[in-house]
Amino acid sequence: MKFATKLMVLGAVLAGGIAFAEGANDPDVKARQELMGTFGGAMKALGDMAGGKVAYDAAAAEAAKKALVDGSAGIEAAFKNNATDPAGKAKPEVWTAWDDFVAKAGDLNTAAGALDVTSAESIGAGMGGIGGACKACHTAYKAS
Ligand code: HEC
Numbered sequence: 281m282k283f284a285t286k287l288m289v290l291g292a293v294l295a296g297g298i299a300f301a302e303g304a305n306d307p308d309v310k311a312r313q314e315l316m317g318t319f320g321g322a323m324k325a326l327g328d329m330a331g332g333k334v335a336y337d338a339a340a341a342e343a344a345k346k347a348l349v350d351g352s353a354g355i356e357a358a359f360k361n362n363a364t365d366p367a368g369k370a371k372p373e374v375w376t377a378w379d380d381f382v383a384k385a386g387d388l389n390t391a392a393g394a395l396d397v398t399s400a401e402s403i404g405a406g407m408g409g410i411g412g413a414c415k416a417c418h419t420a421y422k423a424s
Contacts, residue, residue, distance in 0.1 A: 306363045309363050325343075326345075395407075
């Protein structure tokens with residue numbers, strides 16, 4: 281590899297690393313990404329139990345459900361400010377189609393509230409609906 285090419289590769293790696301470490305600076309964007317991050321964690325915990333990757337744990341399952349129910353009730357407030365950040369992935373349509381966005385947050389709240397967490401099987405049965413609610417909103421309102 282030529283020296284100049286090596287430098288370019290190193291530069292790209294460093295720039296990528298810095299961008300990743302910093303993430304969003306805007307406090308609103310940061311907060312809503314963190315809220316979404318808790319959803320990711322809850323879905324992983326539930327998915328691991330449903331898939332038998334970890335043993336069923338009633339308290340952990342309840343906690344994950346609560347994170348989805350309470351968190352989805354907070355989506356509207358978390359996105360109310362049309363804040364922007366270079367690291368933000370929310371599409372402008374969030375605010376131009378606000379009522380639909382809020383309705384999709386409500387769909388997640390309904391699906392999460394209906395999740396039966398009394399066994400790994402019942403979690404597995406309800407996860408499709410929850411994942412569908414995440415996906416419906418991301419497809420419309422989250423840039424990839
Ligand atoms: C009502 C709309 C909506 C629903 C429902 C929704 N999301 Fe999101 N999600 C978004 C938007 C918009 C973003 C981009 C936020 C940003 O970067 O400002 C996002 C971003 C994310 C991110 C990336 C966060 C980051 O650090 O950049 C994860 C992970 C995520 N969502 C997981 C989930 C999961 C899991 C669910 C379902 C349990 C879910 N979301 C439901 C709208 C939604």
